[in-house]
Amino acid sequence: MKILEYLNDRLGFTGRHRRILDKPVPGWINYYYCFGGITFMLFVMLLMTGLLLSSYYIPSESDAYRSIQQLHREVPLGGLIRAAHHWAGNLMVVTIVLHMLRVFVTGSYKNPRELHWVAGSFLLVLTLSFGFTGYLLPWDQKAYWATVIGTNMVGSVPLAGSFLAGLVRGGAEVTGATLLRFYSMHILWLPLSTGIFLWLHFHMIRRTGISGGM
Amino acid sequence: MEHSRREFIAKALYGVFALLGLGSLFAGLRVLAPSGKQDKELAWFPLADEEEVPRSGVKKAELVYAIAGKERKARVFIVSSPDRLTVLSAVCSHLGCLVNYRKESREFVCPCHGGKYDIAGKNIAGPPPIPLTAYPVEVRNGMVMVGVKV
Numbered sequence: 001m002k003i004l005e006y007l008n009d010r011l012g013f014t015g016r017h018r019r020i021l022d023k024p025v026p027g028w029i030n031y032y033y034c035f036g037g038i039t040f041m042l043f044v045m046l047l048m049t050g051l052l053l054s055s056y057y058i059p060s061e062s063d064a065y066r067s068i069q070q071l072h073r074e075v076p077l078g079g080l081i082r083a084a085h086h087w088a089g090n091l092m093v094v095t096i097v098l099h100m101l102r103v104f105v106t107g108s109y110k111n112p113r114e115l116h117w118v119a120g121s122f123l124l125v126l127t128l129s130f131g132f133t134g135y136l137l138p139w140d141q142k143a144y145w146a147t148v149i150g151t152n153m154v155g156s157v158p159l160a161g162s163f164l165a166g167l168v169r170g171g172a173e174v175t176g177a178t179l180l181r182f183y184s185m186h187i188l189w190l191p192l193s194t195g196i197f198l199w200l201h202f203h204m205i206r207r208t209g210i211s212g213g214m
Numbered sequence: 215m216e217h218s219r220r221e222f223i224a225k226a227l228y229g230v231f232a233l234l235g236l237g238s239l240f241a242g243l244r245v246l247a248p249s250g251k252q253d254k255e256l257a258w259f260p261l262a263d264e265e266e267v268p269r270s271g272v273k274k275a276e277l278v279y280a281i282a283g284k285e286r287k288a289r290v291f292i293v294s295s296p297d298r299l300t301v302l303s304a305v306c307s308h309l310g311c312l313v314n315y316r317k318e319s320r321e322f323v324c325p326c327h328g329g330k331y332d333i334a335g336k337n338i339a340g341p342p343p344i345p346l347t348a349y350p351v352e353v354r355n356g357m358v359m360v361g362v363k364v
Contacts, residue, residue, distance in 0.1 A: 048238065052245045062343045076244045 026210070033210065035099035040198070042092040046130075049085040050187065057137065059183035061176030064139035089131060096124055108211035116208075119201045126194045133186040139179060147182070148174050256350060256361040261301065262292065264356045270295050272315045272333070277301075277349075281364045290349065291315060291322070292358065293333060301360050302335045303347040313346070322346065 008014055025033075056075060058067040071078040100120070103109055109117035136147045151174060155165035170177035259279040267273060277288045289304035289312050302322075304312045311326035321338070322331040329340035336345045350361035 048242070052242055055246060074249050076247070076249055077241055078245060081241075081245055 023206070026212075029210070032102045035095050035102060039092055039095045039099055042088045042095060043194070043198070045088045046085060046092065047191070049081050049088065052081050053085055054187055057183075059137070059180050061139075061179060064137065064179060068138055089134060092127055093131065096127060100124070106211060110211075113204070113208055113211060116201060116204050119197050119204065122197045123194065123201060126190055126197065130186065130190050130194075133182040133190065136174075136179060136182045137186065144174060147178065151178075255364065257364045258352065258354075258359045258361050261290070261358045261360045264353055264358055267292055267294050267299070267358060272317075274304075274315070275301075277360055277362075279360075279362045279364075281362075290360070293335075299351055299353070299358065300335070301349040301351050301358070303349065305347070306342060307337065307344045307346060308340070308342040 053071070056067060056071045056078065058064060068082070071082060075081075103117065103120075132150060136143045151165050151169050154168050155161045157164055166172065168178075168181070169175075170181040257279070259277065261277050262273075262275055271294060273292045273294075275290050275292050277290050279286055279288070291302045291304055293300045293302060304322075306313050306324040306326065306329055308324065308327060308329050311324050313322040313324045313329070313331065315321075316323050320333045322333075322335070323329070324340065324342070327341050329342040330338050331342065331346050332338050334345075335348055337343070352359045352361070
């Protein structure tokens with residue numbers, strides 16, 4: 001495998017690969033410590049299925065609903081990919097809560113890991129935002145009215161409410177502009193921000209190692 | 215022998231990951247490959263005798279067609295003027311109610327949410343996002359034929 005040796009010489013990936021993937025974990029660890037990793041696996045799954053879905057979804061007022069029906073009718077495994085995206089998204093919120101419970105119960109958020117918790121909190125909010133923006137994309141009655149209610153709640157913030165609601169909706173009401181805005185957030189803004197906070201979260205846990213438990 | 219057991223487990227894990235990766239790759243390619251179902255062929259079905267169609271005006275009709283041997287029916291409007299003949303689907307583009315023709319205002323009006331279309335089927339008021347669907351039409355041997363994608 002000369003080509004691999006050459007690439008390794010130039011890129012040095014075996015060293016990095018060892019450092020990242022072959023990290024030993026303490027022997028006393030148990031399955032409660034797996035929820036963070038499961039959450040990340042679900043995130044990777046959402047990324048992959050999302051890439052496939054974005055090849056067929058049309059984020060416009062007149063075509064969004066139709067494009068999803070077409071995905072179900074005409075794309076091989078289209079319904080499966082969409083279902084996987086849907087359920088992985090739901091499960092991710094569950095596994096995040098379990099991960100947070102474990103961290104809370106074992107006191108792992110304490111000094112020197114307080115920023116791990118802060119970055120994780122940002123990731124929780126980002127994940128819920130993924131859920132909120134993704135919920136509108138099917139553009140059916142349930143999605144539409146859920147977004148009307150959700151953005152009305154934003155509008156109830158004191159003083160800045162109507163400004164913030166306008167910012168989220170891209171107008172005074174939920175329209176095609178809102179759909180495009182949510183789509184943009186769902187596939188660009190949120191994944192980019194999540195990537196940054198995931199990197200921080202992982203970088204810090206590798207620096208400190210996982211906590212000693214109870 | 216601790217070491218070789220560890221190596222075996224590592225190799226087995228890599229094997230499982232490789233299988234999962236290949237499976238996902240295969241599924242991904244299947245999703246992205248064009249299915250070919252988009253280019254549906256037009257099949258022609260008789261709608262009405264040319265004699266029955268008014269020279270100028272709107273006539274309600276029922277189109278009977280078949281997809282894969284299954285008979286289906288669709289409500290349509292035959293809209294004719296001396297130089298043009300169009301067949302419009304009566305299904306409202308908003309939520310699928312059947313629209314009615316108003317002779318006085320020369321408009322199609324949906325009873326569900328008040329959507330309005332002009333005589334050419336263009337959405338002019340209310341919630342409908344797009345015009346009424348116009349079917350391809352041909353007159354052959356005195357029969358009005360309508361093309362349906364099957």
